[in-house]
Amino acid sequence: MWVLLAGVLFGTACMASPVEIRIVYDNSSAEPFLRADWGFAAVVDAGAARILFDAGADGAILLRNLSAMGVQPASITHAVISHRHADHRNGLFTLALKNRSLKAYFLDSFPAEIYELAGAVALDPVRVREPIEIAPGVFSTGTVPGDPDEQALVVETGGGLVLLTGCSHPGVASMVEAACRQRNAKTVRLVLGGFHLHRLSDELIQQVIDRLRELGVEQVAPAHCTGERAIQLFRRAYGPRCLPAGAGRRFLIE
């Protein structure tokens, strides 16, 4: 079955209950019954909130993968879209037709056309600029400036932060720095998502890895647009603390 425990992290939790993260959309799939497709989406269960972080490129694939993983579309309470690119937000507009009470969070700087697409399916997204609490213990970093701007999802736990990134266009280290500064944190238990390092030289990738270690990043799960070579270098640097990604992977944070 789909339940594949890719990472179990222990520590004193800030959240009253464990946080569970499931990758539901990624360039690769960890399960034969889930479709792989270029894009990213993850479901985060934190307390009473079920947050979809990004929504993939294709609504039909998103709904199919959610269903195969036992996630009812109507059970999702919030949707946070990291940045404007279609492979992170297009699936949302199909999902919204199955979930009339979904609360969506877009960056204020998204182009007007994306707000129009949302309006066409009766979504009225929160326009995020500053860091904002989405649910108890779960935050958006707000706008991290880049090309394009991006927001990361941050879960505060007693053992440090857990960060989800879409593509990390502003730079994954900048995303981590913003989250640590905002939450006054010195430890990051896990960074999961796209790191966008596929066009960089080994030397530049190594600089990013070194910076993440300086920032106290304990574990990484590079996904989506990170790039094969960068994933190899993360594996070399982090060993077993570089966790495999792909649709179907599940991370339980005690």
Ligand SMILES: [Zn+2]
């Ligand atoms: Zn992307």
Ligand SMILES: [Zn+2]
């Ligand atoms: Zn992107």
